[in-house]
Amino acid sequence: MRVLKIGLRGDDVAQMQTALNNLGYNPGPIDGIFGPRTQQAVIRFQRDRGLTPDGIVGILTYGALGIDFTKTTAIVATNINYTYNVMEANIQELQRRYPFLEVGIAGQSILGRNLYYLKLGSGPNQVFYNASHHSLEWITTVLLMKFSENFLQAYVQNRSIRGYSIRKIWDMSSIYIMPMVNPDGIDLVLNGLQRNNPFYEQLILWNRGSTDFSKTWQANNRGVDLNHNYDASWQLSKQAELAYGISGPGPTRYSGPYPESEPESKAVADFTRAHDFQLILAYHSQGEVIYWDYQGLAGPQAQEIAKQFSNVSGYALDQTTGIASYAGYKDWFIQTYRRPGFTIEVGRGTNPLPISQFPKIYNDNEELLLLASVITT
Numbered sequence: 001m002r003v004l005k006i007g008l009r010g011d012d013v014a015q016m017q018t019a020l021n022n023l024g025y026n027p028g029p030i031d032g033i034f035g036p037r038t039q040q041a042v043i044r045f046q047r048d049r050g051l052t053p054d055g056i057v058g059i060l061t062y063g064a065l066g067i068d069f070t071k072t073t074a075i076v077a078t079n080i081n082y083t084y085n086v087m088e089a090n091i092q093e094l095q096r097r098y099p100f101l102e103v104g105i106a107g108q109s110i111l112g113r114n115l116y117y118l119k120l121g122s123g124p125n126q127v128f129y130n131a132s133h134h135s136l137e138w139i140t141t142v143l144l145m146k147f148s149e150n151f152l153q154a155y156v157q158n159r160s161i162r163g164y165s166i167r168k169i170w171d172m173s174s175i176y177i178m179p180m181v182n183p184d185g186i187d188l189v190l191n192g193l194q195r196n197n198p199f200y201e202q203l204i205l206w207n208r209g210s211t212d213f214s215k216t217w218q219a220n221n222r223g224v225d226l227n228h229n230y231d232a233s234w235q236l237s238k239q240a241e242l243a244y245g246i247s248g249p250g251p252t253r254y255s256g257p258y259p260e261s262e263p264e265s266k267a268v269a270d271f272t273r274a275h276d277f278q279l280i281l282a283y284h285s286q287g288e289v290i291y292w293d294y295q296g297l298a299g300p301q302a303q304e305i306a307k308q309f310s311n312v313s314g315y316a317l318d319q320t321t322g323i324a325s326y327a328g329y330k331d332w333f334i335q336t337y338r339r340p341g342f343t344i345e346v347g348r349g350t351n352p353l354p355i356s357q358f359p360k361i362y363n364d365n366e367e368l369l370l371l372a373s374v375i376t377t
């Protein structure tokens with residue numbers, strides 16, 4: 001709980017405005033901004049209730065408004081199957097609580113689901129974090145959603161997280177977050193194959209005859225592995241497929257007919273081209289490692305940043321080999337922009353990782369996510 005007065009903004013201001021309005025004191029638009037009209041409403045309310053009419057909402061005024069500000073309910077749940085619908089509802093809820101949050105749509109999936117992005121901060125240093133190129137790795141979506149919620153809350157409360165002033169980051173950087181690159185694939189994994197899916201018959205075929213996608217399916221709904229669909233040694237990825245016995249759409253590692261053939265990967269690439277990202281993080285879930293290079297192009301500065309990431313997360317540094325070393329998003333970013341790009345692999349064990357790993361994954365990555373937004377290159 002914090003004392004509210006003119007000039008502040010946030011979810012607590014919006015809740016206070018709602019309570020005033022319900023009691024017949026019009027605070028102006030309920031927008032989470034404590035402006036002059038809200039202040040006048042507070043003063044009228046305080047006068048009527050025999051409180052000091054100072055326009056400041058402290059413990060007595062809170063009590064008179066009937067608000068228990070000792071607890072705020074978390075929006076992002078971190079102990080459930082995190083489906084597209086849950087994420088969409090959470091994004092809307094975050095927008096209600098934090099009216100200044102910028103939310104956008106970078107494109108649509110094959111089945112028409114929105115590729116949402118959130119923008120945290122308003123500074124010139126643009127960075128981009130994305131998650132869940134691979135459907136079995138949906139726990140990474142929860143990571144970025146929870147990070148966003150905690151970041152927004154710390155911003156309105158003017159708090160630091162792990163010693164990083166969130167207000168300072170907000171003014172210095174703009175963190176673009178795309179929490180779910182592959183919503184259709186995640187829907188297959190978590191909700192199963194629906195009868196009205198336009199690829200119903202093919203998907204079963206591509207899944208080797210099985211209707212159970214919950215442990216196998218990494219691709220989008222056309223059987224393309226989105227993280228093998230970028231224009232970075234894409235031909236080599238294509239050749240490597242054959243060695244893995246892949247000749248067409250399937251659960252994993254099929255690179256598609258040509259680079260950026262899929263609306264999801266094309267939307268991510270277009271979004272990147274439309275911005276000026278100094279650094280990107282692509283989140284995956286396999287093995288607690290950080291991949292930082294692409295064919296020797298990353299350079300010593302990226303390696304230095306990778307070491308810092310390793311220090312704050314406890315993850316090892318590694319280089320991709322074989323089929324995993326081509327056509328990924330971070331590969332394309334490094335090749336195209338010669339700026340630092342990282343694949344962060346969270347967690348250990350077989351995908352999909354159990355959600356019970358979430359607290360450790362969050363703890364491992366929180367500082368990394370903050371640090372990545374303040375490194376200037």
Ligand SMILES: [Zn+2]
Pocket residue numbers: 134137227284285
């Ligand atoms: Zn992955």
